[in-house]
Amino acid sequence: MTTIKDVAKEANVSVATVSRVLNQSGYVNNNTKKRVEQAIERLDYQPNSVARSLFKKESKTIGFIVPDISNPFFPMLVRAAEDYLNKKGFTIILCNSDEEIEKEQEYLNVMKQKYVDGVIAVSNHLTKEQVESYPMPIVALDRPIEGDIPSFSVDNRAGGVMATEYLKEIGCRKIAHIRGPEQVLNATERYKGYVDVVGNEKWFSSSLVVHGEYDKKIATQVAKKLLQEQPDIDGVFAGNDMMALGVLKAAEELELHVPEDVAVIGFDGIDLTEMTSPELSTISQPLFDVGTKAAMALVDMIQGRNLSETKNLFPLTLMKRQSTIFRKEV
Incomplete structure (x- = not known):
């Protein structure tokens, strides 16, 4: 050598x-x-990259913390950021936190020791004080961190309104919601958007809201039980696309037709929504733009440049597909 x-x-x-x-x-x-x-x-x-990082106190690496790498939503964000960072000479260290605060802290401490140049974090636990205690810059993705920590996300409450209003427009008269984890801010905001639209309806009750925990299998189980107990439900807004896929599975097992018997819409816009039968309607996030802009901001911070904006909200798009658009109005 x-x-x-x-x-x-x-x-x-x-x-x-x-x-x-x-x-x-x-x-x-x-x-x-x-x-x-x-x-x-x-x-x-x-x-020797390790020796150079010790000498220069930098490593040309970026830490990327996500809650669940098995959810296709997060690899799409990572890929967008990675494409930009590679062009700038950085490599990514990908960490899966499983929504556990202890794992997040462990990863961040290791990154600090290894002189990681910056971190992109999808976290529901990090605080402004914690972020500022680390020597490397950190930006928040998907889930904002309080204060002036740079964040890149969408208006989740507005997306919840958009999805629920659309189900009403196509004739749904009793709409249920499969919500994400209570401790996750964007899940709560999407739920609030749903309530904004249907909270004053005569048919509305808390029994129409069940917890799918952003998990396809759990969503399948709770949606199946819900549709069996309340067979007059004719519309379901799932808080993310993976849970919406679970609703499609539950409908299939109950021999319900989508969208004729029950219309289904998700949230996020992952590629899988175009590969299901029927294709899944969804509130689509501009995932490539979100991931890229977060990476661009982080590089600017690493290089000592000031950011013009700290809170960055991206537009949502209603994608009308087969799980809703062929429904006959009643």
Whole structure:
């Protein structure tokens, strides 16, 4: 394995000179710099990234914390951020927190020790004080953090209103909601949007709201039970697309036709919604833009630039597909 000493010998310079060229620190005249670069190329020398990170207090890596990597929503965000960060010379360390505060803290502490340059976090636990206690910049994705911590998300309550109003427009007269975890802010906001629309209806009751925990299997179970107990439900707004897929499964097991017997709409806009039968209507987030803009802001912070905005909200789009659009109005 080629060492820095080999490069110094090949270029007929000192090890310190090679180090200055590699780290772009200190003065090296152009002719000497060119000799060192040519020696590096001839010997195919690969600098020790760990040693460089210890020396420069940086690693050209970005930490990315997500709650559940098995949910296709999060890999889509990660991919968008990764595409931009790779172009800027950064690599991603992906961490799955399982919504556990202890795992989040452990990951952040390790990132601090490893001189990770910045962190993109999807967290429901981090506070402004915790974020500011770390030396590396942190931006929030999907779930805002209090205060002036940069965040990138959508208006979840408005999305809940949009989904529920659409079900009413196509003729649904009794609409249920499969909500996400109570401790997750965006799940609560989507639930509030649903209540904004139907809370004053004569048929509305708390029994129409069940917890699917952002999980397809759980949503299948609770939706099946709900539709059996209240067979006059003709519309379901699921708080995310994975739970909406669970509702489709529950309807299939109960031999209900979607959308003729019950219309279904989800939230997020993951690719799987176009691959189901019927295709799933959803409130779609601009996932590529959200992930990219978060990555861009983080790089700006790493490089010492000020952000013009800290709270960034992105527009939502109602995607009308087969799980709703062929329903006959009553």
